[in-house]
Amino acid sequence: MPKTPPTRTLSTIELFSDLDEAERKRIEGRCRWRIFRPGERILESGTETREVSFLVHGSASALNYSLSGREIGFATFSAGDYFGELSAIDAQPRSASIVATEECLVASLSGEEFLDLLRQRVEVTFKVFQRLATMVRASDVRIMELSTLAASARVYSELLRMAKPEPAVPGQWVIHPLPPLREIASRASTTRETVNRAITQLYPTGLILRKGRNLYVTDKAKLQLIIKELQHTGKGRG
Amino acid sequence: MPKTPPTRTLSTIELFSDLDEAERKRIEGRCRWRIFRPGERILESGTETREVSFLVHGSASALNYSLSGREIGFATFSAGDYFGELSAIDAQPRSASIVATEECLVASLSGEEFLDLLRQRVEVTFKVFQRLATMVRASDVRIMELSTLAASARVYSELLRMAKPEPAVPGQWVIHPLPPLREIASRASTTRETVNRAITQLYPTGLILRKGRNLYVTDKAKLQLIIKELQHTGKGRG
DNA sequence: ACGCGCCTGTGATCGCAGTCACATTCCTGC
């Protein structure tokens, strides 16, 4: 496989989209640029670094491990995203580890310089506000799901979140590539066996369809209904 | 019971501590002031209001209900706290309901005016950043606990969070007043029966001690250890 | 082509904790 080294630019980072090119280039120069191979740790939970990192190329996930070695997934990042704001803002240790899932090009800015940017550029400030708000809401949804949904319902919910609209067939959604079930399990806080059984149970309904590393969701609305019926308690009366 | 109407001032709201008195008074004038009785809804989840509310007096909790009626607690607020920033920032519906747990005096500022404040006062901006970061971290911890701790361990963890140091006896911590077990259950995402059994099981160890509406934690560190041993999976080898 | 490692799929077992049911105790107002 030929290696095409991705260009070292921050132009694809949405957070900086309102800055003029001069300023962006200035920041690019202040960054520490690194490449990570799939599986490598970009950031270690609990460490005291304050850098904010921009994912220019590749994809990564935020996760943590329980004492017993169980892996809990928190978020996934793709090109254009950033992480590490929390520690820059509150000067606390990193709340999660970040692991590269594909080859990654990462630009890291010191926490100080990130804070300067927040102070000087209101547009950036508000984008970060927006992002933190999104994070809080996403966490709250997850807490609700963990507290009220049965394991298989959480898996379905995760599938819906991963699915993206298929341009070719309107109304159809795809997950491509379907990640290892172990990874889905870590995001739904269950085991890969349960993920497998949950998906298997869904085949007969025709709501999902698997072709190689693609998984098609043919009827989002109906799947949503099934999730509701799998409420942890009352066998499905609202 | 004699009613002492609390004064309508924002001087006890930490968020405004860096503002001069003139500005604070200006904001006080722009607020809508309301009183809520225990049990009343201050805010309804899902509604489209954008106001930010300051809890001047009393206490309240943020919670949501599952379809089956189960109550999930997210946070508790006491005098000096505020809530509603999320909707002001991202213009999305309210993420949770807020219910008064004691009689409350609440001052509400329009989302627009709150955003103006953010734009004009960096000190306020950064306090809000700080707060959002704290919320994200707290949520992440809760997700970890839900995913990896057994129910009783989550209860103990919640007890530790509620306990405050007892000035009289160093090393001893108190929860006062101990809220109804149902409420603890909703914060630990379990049932009041399980909360009861969890606490009961702890009495013989002497780690906690109950006197009326006080619950004393005599050895925080040891309780923390017990939580670790109750990892959902591996019976307690790190 | 072959083999090794990682995924996938599925059965069997079993303990935790949610649910239901009921007795008891604690408040608070009259």
Place this chain on the structure above:
DNA sequence: GCAGGAATGTGACTGCGATCACAGGCGCGT
């Protein structure tokens, strides 16, 4: 002091899903 409602305490039952175990299958490198 008494009555009624809420909160607490406890036993019995049961189903979900974590765990363990193992049998294919798929891909990838040499």
